[in-house]
Amino acid sequence: MTSDKGLIIVLSGFSGAGKGTIMKHLLETHPDDYNLSISATTRGMRSGEKDGREYFFKTKEEFEAMIENNELLEHACFNGNYYGTPRAYVETLIERRKDVILEIEIQGALKVKEMYPDALLLFTMPPSANELQNRLVGRGTETEEVIKQRLEISCKESGYMNKYDYLIINDSLEKAVDQVHNIIQSEHFRVSRNQTIIAQMKEELKIFERSN
């Protein structure tokens, strides 16, 4: 690992594309390589959840103070609850050359990219729209109306796919996880992320500079 800094990796994708599952397996198979950014939220804690593990649970006042103090990289409101990415955790990690993964939706992803142009944006999709519908139906947990809404949202979101850096086509879970891992590891060797070692090599080579 040579990069100047750790990477901020944003994983988004259509609802039903399996990004949560990919993320879970990626962290299980490469526990030392990646850190998951934990979001702050004002939604109530559910049974089995723990503050600081699934989310940092905040009151509305606390959350709005975080917005006010510019302590969030991005935030959004869903179903009347705030969700956001605390900045300090992410910045501390990348300075220590650790990679951080954010699993956030598209608007948040674009905000992160604006603030950190080096952030790596990955877009998860199933092999086809049909397959996306099948997966949402197959879950058996959503009503027909909710599935219809999600597919409408996916249609709208597909307009933003070109703002991302890489596509993750989730056909086989294992392949998709490998793909995400290889993409991130390869990005570490990108010239723009290795200015320190390049400057050092140039400096070292100066002693061989033609002297006439």
Added chain:
Amino acid sequence: MTSDKGLIIVLSGFSGAGKGTIMKHLLETHPDDYNLSISATTRGMRSGEKDGREYFFKTKEEFEAMIENNELLEHACFNGNYYGTPRAYVETLIERRKDVILEIEIQGALKVKEMYPDALLLFTMPPSANELQNRLVGRGTETEEVIKQRLEISCKESGYMNKYDYLIINDSLEKAVDQVHNIIQSEHFRVSRNQTIIAQMKEELKIFERSN
């Protein structure tokens, strides 16, 4: 593999950085994934070489006709001999979604990038300038004067490293080969190289577009 086209991969690097060895092992370990572009040259055929395997051997007149007819992607002159990359072979392969690797020096690499902005430029370097010097000396095949010249050239070439896409730090051969392979395979999933599948997904999702 989803990309719209095959990739043009250019492997360059300092003399003594081991790009020839990396290339050889890459092609041996992944014979079905990559095609090596064979250069045309006017230099004489050496014993053990075969026309169309190491090079396409041409007369000066034939080579100059190729330049004239725009049949070369790039060409250069070394020690009074022409070397160049025939265009037709490369273009045929990428249209068939096959990846082609060009092992060429920096000026040629930059010409290829100008013509094909999607070409993937990889720069091979040893972990340090000291190591570069040690390797050139260790070969035992070059005079002190030639080694000095090569290091001078490396110093000059280091000014172009930022024109490349990725660094390949050749510390262990096996790791470097894996790294090259992973970088190329990851690049296949870059959004800009997958406009066909993105357009198709957008089209498929249109049936779910909100109708009001």
